[in-house]
Amino acid sequence: MKHIFGTDMKVGKSCIAFGQFDGLHKGHMAVIDELIKEKTSDSTSILLSLDYVCDSINEKVIYTEEEKELILRNSSIDLMLSYPFTADVKRMEPERFIKEILIDKLGAKTIVAGEKCRFGRDCKGSIMTLKHFESKYNYKVVCPKTVKYKGQAVTSKLIKDEICEGNINKANEFLGHAFKMIGEVVHGKAIGRTVGMPTANLKVADNKLMPQNGVYATLSEVDSKVVKGLTNIGLRPSVDNNDYITIETYLLDFSKDIYGKKIALDIHTYIRGVIKFSSIDEVKKQVDKDIHSIRKYLDNVKLLDVI
Ligand SMILES: Cc1cc2nc3c(=O)[nH]c(=O)nc-3n(C[C@H](O)[C@H](O)[C@H](O)COP(=O)(O)O)c2cc1C
Ligand SMILES: Nc1ncnc2c1ncn2[C@@H]1O[C@H](COP(=O)(O)OP(=O)(O)OP(=O)(O)O)[C@@H](O)[C@H]1O
Missing domain, CATH: 3.40.50.620 (HUPs)
Structure with a gap:
């Protein structure tokens, strides 16, 4: 095309x-x-x-x-x-x-x-x-x-409402595929890597609709390869008081430098809300638990999985 x-x-x-x-x-x-x-x-x-x-x-x-x-x-x-x-x-x-x-x-x-x-x-x-x-x-x-x-005419408005209200799984059902976000990988504060959790911080278009804040299971397309990940969309109360939302993906089993590259993210399922922990180590401990609970799920989804 x-x-x-x-x-x-x-x-x-x-x-x-x-x-x-x-x-x-x-x-x-x-x-x-x-x-x-x-x-x-x-x-x-x-x-x-x-x-x-x-x-x-x-x-x-x-x-x-x-x-x-x-x-x-x-x-x-x-x-x-x-x-x-x-x-x-x-x-x-x-x-x-x-x-x-x-x-x-x-x-x-x-x-x-x-x-x-x-x-x-x-x-x-x-x-x-x-x-x-x-x-x-x-x-x-x-x-x-x-x-x-499910008896309802599929419309963009309905899907937008589901995305904004945090019902990503329902939005995905109406879309027929997992909600996608393309963004450029930009520099963060490099705090994550100090605990073995490097994150790709994404800059998306200004007019892009954002899902509700939370941690999601995602698949990313990086250099034409599919990489499993966990993505935090929202604030980071455990590490700073910034009032702006970031999109940060911890790419699993991945260690390449991808700053400046565009990656595409498929938002597959909501895992949990953002929690205020006492330190970045505590964030990492929780993320390890999240990975444990979600790996099997991610093994079974494909990029652009059509529902
Ligand atoms: C999967 C994932 C889950 C996260 N969950 C939380 C959280 O619950 N609370 C929080 O304050 N920060 C959370 N964060 C944000 C981390 O604190 C942040 O990514 C880390 O400080 C690294 O930041 P940096 O990219 O600037 O180095 C999460 C990040 C990821 C990737
Ligand atoms: N649920 C649907 N079933 C069949 N055709 C649809 C459906 N929704 C939109 N279309 C058609 O898709 C084309 C593009 O629609 P468009 O995105 O411009 O606006 P729309 O009709 O308001 O749809 P939506 O409310 O989903 O944004 C149009 O021909 C429209 O009629």
Whole structure:
């Protein structure tokens, strides 16, 4: 899959699915499956991902564009296009959005959209709008049914709420895979290594939605290798009084220098809350117990495990 950012392009003939796709959850994947099925040998399959990076900084996302690319990298989609979702694009009347972006720029011959899709100014566009303009602009609409899980329609909003409320396992069920975070490994205070617990401190995107504070069992992808780990997301009351959250992963059976590298973290399961211990040695003792309780679990999960 090719991934490009921008607005300036011309595609001859395509089948296309558009939207924010925040979470790439089970519902989004049904749309993507349909997109792949609809692709013909003379057309390009395009995932038009509306990129909210230019939106208010308060609007946190489940996934950044980089994370979406990582999840979709092995899919059969030809092109993922991250298209800035600017105020101008938001204000477009539904017909103008269809004509100027989907037809004129991207050559849509097939448009795949969910039953409840909404787009254009004041979210006036719907699946009916797409169908209404089918013959005028000479395209076909394909509409997969709404995907439900345990009786509930899968939505990004529902998943965001579960992540924020600390229900990562439930969020993962609705996502269909373990919640992912990409970050750059930055320098910490190097206290952990004094007790044999070096940690990779991650810097993630400013608009990334954070899980509730706590210690989680994680799998990391480091230099294309999968490494088991335990990750602390939150404060570190045992070692400092800082009021900002850090994301620190203790990578098990791993000793390479990875400062400056990007790693991807799969947050698999919540283990416990952050505790105030009397020293870093006490933190390490607890972490050793955590490892003991979680190793078996981690032996049985895979990167991007689809639930
Ligand atoms: C798996 C794990 C669990 C942790 N649990 C706690 C905790 O319960 N309480 C706490 O104050 N700090 C906790 N920490 C944070 C450590 O105190 C911190 O990582 C350590 O001081 C190393 O910091 P450094 O990266 O700046 O060297 C945890 C860290 C990890 C990796
Ligand atoms: N549960 C679902 N089942 C099937 N299709 C879905 C589901 N959720 C979203 N879609 C479709 O995925 C595409 C991208 O949706 P988009 O992310 O833009 O917003 P959405 O429809 O509000 O979804 P969500 O509430 O999950 O963010 C749209 O065509 C949408 O209709």
